Amino acid sequence: MTLRPSMLTRHGNDPSVSAELNWARSETDFPPGLSLTWLGTAGFRLELEDTVVYIDPYLTRVPWRPVMSQRPALPSAKTVASHVTRADAVLVGHTHFDHALDVPLISALTGCQVYGSKSLQTLMGLHGLADHATRVEPHRIYEIGPFQVTFVPSLHSKLLLGLKVPSDGEITCESLEALTASAYCCGDVMGILVRAAGTAIYHQGSANLVEGEVPRGGVDIFLAGIAGRAFSRRYVPRILRLLEPRVVVPHHHDNFFRPLDAPMGFSFNVNLGGFVEEVVHVSDDFEIRTLELLQTVSA
Ligand SMILES: [Zn+2]
Numbered sequence: 001m002t003l004r005p006s007m008l009t010r011h012g013n014d015p016s017v018s019a020e021l022n023w024a025r026s027e028t029d030f031p032p033g034l035s036l037t038w039l040g041t042a043g044f045r046l047e048l049e050d051t052v053v054y055i056d057p058y059l060t061r062v063p064w065r066p067v068m069s070q071r072p073a074l075p076s077a078k079t080v081a082s083h084v085t086r087a088d089a090v091l092v093g094h095t096h097f098d099h100a101l102d103v104p105l106i107s108a109l110t111g112c113q114v115y116g117s118k119s120l121q122t123l124m125g126l127h128g129l130a131d132h133a134t135r136v137e138p139h140r141i142y143e144i145g146p147f148q149v150t151f152v153p154s155l156h157s158k159l160l161l162g163l164k165v166p167s168d169g170e171i172t173c174e175s176l177e178a179l180t181a182s183a184y185c186c187g188d189v190m191g192i193l194v195r196a197a198g199t200a201i202y203h204q205g206s207a208n209l210v211e212g213e214v215p216r217g218g219v220d221i222f223l224a225g226i227a228g229r230a231f232s233r234r235y236v237p238r239i240l241r242l243l244e245p246r247v248v249v250p251h252h253h254d255n256f257f258r259p260l261d262a263p264m265g266f267s268f269n270v271n272l273g274g275f276v277e278e279v280v281h282v283s284d285d286f287e288i289r290t291l292e293l294l295q296t297v298s299a
């Protein structure tokens with residue numbers, strides 16, 4: 001589907017932008033056997049040949065009030081178990097709560113290995129699961145069934161009026177009782193390149209990059225976390241010109257304080273319509289495809 005000029009007259013978080021660009025309305029090819037599901041925030045589920053890989057899954061979606069009250073922020077067994085029946089691996093780009101909170105429970109429920117930073121290993125240790133964590137080496141290829149996974153050094157966007165990365169640094173919390181939302185510190189930030197079924201998928205959980213590390217071309221699908229991009233100078237043109245993706249899938253624009261089974265709301269500070277305009281301004285050759293919460297795309 002080609003972008004029509006009418007789409008460029010819309011601004012902000014008009015739900016019709018998301019509906020009009022929905023992947024289900026396009027004829028974009030998808031590799032046979034592979035499926036991709038958006039879980040909200042930066043979370044995705046990939047499945048191929050009975051192997052299931054999660055990226056940054058955040059299903060519990062702790063409401064705003066407990067997050068702000070600095071109570072412990074922990075996974076909901078009921079919510080996670082209702083969505084996850086199998087996992088062969090979880091890949092984590094950074095350890096803020098909206099990317100990593102559910103990872104230990106998914107590993108506990110399924111026995112799967114999780115891949116990420118030193119902070120992820122610390123988080124898993126708090127749940128008694130340190131041996132299920134693999135601290136990754138950048139650029140090394142990890143084979144997980146039919147998936148080949150590489151972690152790419154990256155950066156987190158600066159929020160708080162562009163001044164700093166929230167909860168920066170490593171997780172240093174020493175008990176689950178003290179594990180508030182803000183104790184989920186960022187740790188190392190990584191882009192994640194997944195190759196499977198002849199397709200290259202690049203996941204960026206936060207809108208920033210290290211120029212010399214980003215793959216140059218050859219990416220089919222860019223899973224683009226768009227929160228905070230206003231504070232990363234010329235983020236959209238810089239990363240698109242490096243990746244040259246065929247398809248761009250924006251994410252992290254949903255209000256993740258609402259439950260996953262409620263109608264999607266937009267995050268107050270993320271402008272999906274504006275993102276569409278920014279992409280088209282770089283080139284109208286990129287196909288932009290949106291997904292609804294829990295929507296799966298497959299061949
Ligand atoms: Zn973050």
